[in-house]
Amino acid sequence: xxxxxxxxxxxxxxxxxxxxxxxxxxxxxxxxxxxxxxxxxxxxxxxxxxxxxxxxxxxxxxxxxxxxxxxxxxxxxxxxxxxxxxxxxxxxxxxxxxxxxxxxxxxxxxxxxxxxxxxxxxxxxxxxxxxxxxxxxxxxxxxxxxxxxxxxxx
Amino acid sequence: xxxxxxxxxxxxxxxxxxxxxxxxxxxxxxxxxxxxxxxxxxxxxxxxxxxxxxxxxxxxxxxxxxxxxxxxxxxxxxxxxxxxxxxxxxxxxxxxxxxxxxxxxxxxxxxxxxxxxxxxxxxxxxxxxxxxxxxxxxxxxxxxxxxxxxxxxxxxxxxxxxxxxxxxxxxxxxxxxxxxxxxxxxxxxxxxxxxxxxxxxxxxxxxxxxxxxxxxxxxxxxxxxxxxxxxxxxxxxxxxxxxxxxxxxxxxxxxxxxxxxxxxxxxxxxxxxxxxxxxxxxxxxxxxxxxxxxxxxxxxxxxxxxxxxxxxxxxxxxxx
Numbered sequence: 001x002x003x004x005x006x007x008x009x010x011x012x013x014x015x016x017x018x019x020x021x022x023x024x025x026x027x028x029x030x031x032x033x034x035x036x037x038x039x040x041x042x043x044x045x046x047x048x049x050x051x052x053x054x055x056x057x058x059x060x061x062x063x064x065x066x067x068x069x070x071x072x073x074x075x076x077x078x079x080x081x082x083x084x085x086x087x088x089x090x091x092x093x094x095x096x097x098x099x100x101x102x103x104x105x106x107x108x109x110x111x112x113x114x115x116x117x118x119x120x121x122x123x124x125x126x127x128x129x130x131x132x133x134x135x136x137x138x139x140x141x142x143x144x145x146x147x148x149x150x151x152x153x154x
Numbered sequence: 155x156x157x158x159x160x161x162x163x164x165x166x167x168x169x170x171x172x173x174x175x176x177x178x179x180x181x182x183x184x185x186x187x188x189x190x191x192x193x194x195x196x197x198x199x200x201x202x203x204x205x206x207x208x209x210x211x212x213x214x215x216x217x218x219x220x221x222x223x224x225x226x227x228x229x230x231x232x233x234x235x236x237x238x239x240x241x242x243x244x245x246x247x248x249x250x251x252x253x254x255x256x257x258x259x260x261x262x263x264x265x266x267x268x269x270x271x272x273x274x275x276x277x278x279x280x281x282x283x284x285x286x287x288x289x290x291x292x293x294x295x296x297x298x299x300x301x302x303x304x305x306x307x308x309x310x311x312x313x314x315x316x317x318x319x320x321x322x323x324x325x326x327x328x329x330x331x332x333x334x335x336x337x338x339x340x341x342x343x344x345x346x347x348x349x350x351x352x353x354x355x356x357x358x359x360x361x362x363x364x365x366x367x368x369x370x371x372x373x374x375x376x377x378x379x380x381x382x383x384x385x386x387x388x389x390x391x392x393x394x395x396x397x398x399x400x401x402x403x404x405x406x407x408x409x410x411x412x413x414x415x416x417x418x419x420x421x422x423x424x425x426x427x428x429x430x431x432x433x434x435x436x437x438x439x440x441x442x443x444x445x446x447x448x449x450x451x452x453x454x455x456x457x458x459x460x461x462x463x464x465x466x467x468x469x470x471x472x473x474x
Contacts, residue, residue, distance in 0.1 A: 027293045028315035029344075032236050047291060047321050048440065055447040059454045066458025074466050104448040107441070109285040109406070111299050119295035119311070 011064055019057035023129060025050035058100055065097060085135055092132040099125040193284070193303035195381035195409040196368065197388050198277055201395060202375045205260050205275030210249050212370030213258040216355060220309065221255050222348060224332030229341035237346050240329045251430035252278070254330035254350035258367055261431070263424035265416045274416070276425065277367065277375065278432055279352040280305065280326045281401060281408035285441045288318035288327060303381065303409040306353035311335060313345030323405050323440060324432035327351040381409060388413050406439030
């Protein structure tokens with residue numbers, strides 16, 4: 001079990017790291033602020049490359065999230081074990097998957113959504129990401145998350 | 155080698171083609187008010203263009219109210235070396251390239267057709283891709299595509315990050331510093347103005363009018379109509395003149411279709427290309443790989459469910 005949890009944590013960490021990094025790279029900021037000039041990070045200024053990395057990370061993340069969700073319902077963890085912050089994180093992740101999937105559909109050929117709805121998707125996707133990152137950062141500072149550990153935190 | 159005038163060439167070589175177009179259903183369709191809901195494309199018959207720039211001036215006049223009105227002095231950018239000021243407000247009369255004040259210009263190419271040295275002139279502007287990267291990859295939704303196939307940039311929302319230009323295969327959008335939403339947000343830290351390009355006169359189309367460049371052309375170089383009909387017409391003309399088509403497959407297909415009496419790779423060698431001066435290379439579908447990954451996305455939740463069920467099955471087996 002411990003080994004499984006460690007692998008799960010690692011997948012979760014690396015997928016979220018690359019999905020967030022490539023997501024922020026969708027904005028033209030890494031070249032402007034010289035981050036793409038750092039050796040090995042030049043790809044951050046290549047919009048098509050970061051687009052593919054974001055998509056591939058999303059495929060892995062959605063597969064992983066589905067696995068965890070199904071596992072969660074069968075394991076039947078008591079709901080009151082989760083804190084408000086944990087519920088907010090879960091809601092953010094679900095929101096990110098939903099808005100992200102709709103944005104992928106938007107990027108297919110055609111105009112399935114209105115311009116206003118696309119702006120809503122763009123801003124809510126970024127907003128949900130910022131909520132998730134902020135809560136995770138607070139938990140990291142408080143020591144409630146130990147990366148690469150075998151523990152399940154609330 | 156005998157040198158003939160542009161107009162002479164048109165009159166002699168393409169008189170038949172012109173008659174066919176004028177008598178066809180397409181000409182009638184072009185005069186009708188296009189329906190907004192279906193993708194419309196424009197056909198640009200290069201062999202008809204005389205390079206008079208009527209379309210260029212009509213575009214400038216018709217879109218003058220949309221042009222940038224930058225506030226000066228411009229905010230100090232951070233970092234200065236990476237965020238160049240792009241100011242075209244003092245050069246609004248430039249017509250030999252694309253600028254925020256000039257969304258259409260004429261390219262010139264000296265070519266040889268059947269032993270005759272002729273000059274071809276090519277109106278260049280946004281290609282209005284069927285799946286436009288500028289629209290799909292804009293991080294703010296400032297660029298939008300309409301049901302009638304045109305793509306345009308909302309100058310009230312654009313922050314001028316220029317991503318649309320970077321992802322555009324032809325580098326079409328052009329930036330003007332000192333205007334737009336970024337001035338009200340973090341003017342020094344994010345954004346750098348607004349990106350401008352041809353919007354195919356979306357407001358005129360909404361009113362059932364033709365785009366200014368089409369309306370003003372004295373030679374009927376351009377027509378607009380449903381994309382499938384435009385393509386049929388393009389192939390018909392190409393067959394008649396032994397010509398070539400550009401835009402049907404470029405970047406997965408565009409809503410601007412060119413027909414030329416000479417191959418486009420030859421034209422591309424003869425035109426001046428560079429900043430604000432788009433090429434005529436063949437362009438692969440830049441959104442195709444992303445689309446393929448997106449389609450593969452459907453596998454992800456299925457794999458996740460199967461993996462979880464497999465794990466649960468194994469655990470229940472172990473318990474027994």
